[in-house]
Amino acid sequence: xxxxxxxxxxxxxxxxxxxxxxxxxxxxxxxxxxxxxxxxxxxxxxxxxxxxxxxxxxxxxxxxxxxxxxxxxxxxx
Amino acid sequence: xxxxxxxxxxxxxxxxxxxxxxxxxxxxxxxxxxxxxxxxxxxxxxxxxxxxxxxxxxxxxxxxxxxxxxxxxxxxxxxxxxxxxxxxxxxxxxxxxxxxxxxxxxxxxxxxxxxxxxxxxxxxxxxxxxxxxxxxxxxx
Numbered sequence: 001x002x003x004x005x006x007x008x009x010x011x012x013x014x015x016x017x018x019x020x021x022x023x024x025x026x027x028x029x030x031x032x033x034x035x036x037x038x039x040x041x042x043x044x045x046x047x048x049x050x051x052x053x054x055x056x057x058x059x060x061x062x063x064x065x066x067x068x069x070x071x072x073x074x075x076x077x
Numbered sequence: 078x079x080x081x082x083x084x085x086x087x088x089x090x091x092x093x094x095x096x097x098x099x100x101x102x103x104x105x106x107x108x109x110x111x112x113x114x115x116x117x118x119x120x121x122x123x124x125x126x127x128x129x130x131x132x133x134x135x136x137x138x139x140x141x142x143x144x145x146x147x148x149x150x151x152x153x154x155x156x157x158x159x160x161x162x163x164x165x166x167x168x169x170x171x172x173x174x175x176x177x178x179x180x181x182x183x184x185x186x187x188x189x190x191x192x193x194x195x196x197x198x199x200x201x202x203x204x205x206x207x208x209x210x211x212x213x214x215x216x217x
Contacts, residue, residue, distance in 0.1 A: 055126040063129045064177065070136035071173075074143060075166055 114192040125180045128195060132169070135202060138213035139166065142206065151210075158209030165201045172198070 018036065022029045112127075114120045139162065146155035172194050179188035206213045 053123070054121070055123045057122070060122050060126050060129075063126050063133065067129045067133040067136060067173075070133055070140060071166060071170055074136055074139045075163060075170065077163070 113196055114189040119185050120176070120180050120188040120192045122180060124192070125176065128192065129173070132173075132195070132199060135199060135213050136166075138211070139202070139206065142209075142211045142213075155209060158205070158211075162202055162205040162209065165198050165205060169195060169198045169202075 018032055021027055022032055112118070112124070114124065139159075142155070143159055145151050146159055172191050176188060176191035176195060179185075179191055203213055
């Protein structure tokens with residue numbers, strides 16, 4: 001399972017550093033944003049997947065056990 | 078005269094393809110409920126779980142139909158109708174076993190093929206049950 005809290009914490013720290021860099025005018029803001037965009041897109045996808053929730057192996061096994069029993073009962077004739 | 082001929086032709090062609098059209102609708106319905114897989118839309122464990130839960134809802138419905146049939150609650154022709162549907166459920170079991178292995182090994186090429194095979198079989202099962210007068214849905 002993806003630890004969404006850890007990702008958000010890292011992202012917040014990263015944004016703080018980016019803000020300092022832009023504030024110091026060390027790198028043009030446009031350049032920073034252009035480089036950051038793919039990262040933001042990837043993180044958004046990651047967060048979406050994490051929120052959707054991945055099934056655990058235990059949950060999957062439980063589903064399979066129930067399905068096998070019901071399917072076998074019908075197939076038994 | 079031309080209008081009458083055109084209407085008759087349309088009616089004839091619709092009547093002639095009623096069964097394939099019905100199958101198409103069933104396939105679309107199942108695809109919308111469970112979805113189909115592709116390399117761009119891979120079979121994750123979560124998608125496998127969704128498919129299996131949908132198939133389980135169907136299996137529960139089929140067992141209820143079978144019980145009604147065995148109890149004599151519905152006409153005796155149900156035995157033949159259930160046997161016709163069982164052709165598909167018997168095919169589904171080995172495909173399902175292979176699908177689970179493919180997903181766990183992340184063999185997406187074979188997993189996608191097996192997943193879509195099961196989706197097609199679900200449509201056949203639902204269509205077969207509907208032909209026997211039993212409406213069975215996959216749920217949400």
